[in-house]
Amino acid sequence: MDYVSALVPPVVMAAFFIGLVVTIVKSQGGPNKAKEDAAVDAAISHAESAPRTPRADGV
Secondary structure: OOHHHHHHHHHHHHHHHHHHHHHHHHHHHOHHHHHHHHHHHHHHHHHHHOOOOOOOOOO
């Protein structure tokens, strides 16, 4: 029965991973896609327009 205890964790992790991928794929698009895209675009433009100050360590 050692082979059963050796196979259970990978099978369980694979099942959860498949569920995660399915959830991610299903949540893409839909009625909230435009709102999510607008939020990401606003965050990117805000980050790009922020003034950059040099760090004290010169990096």
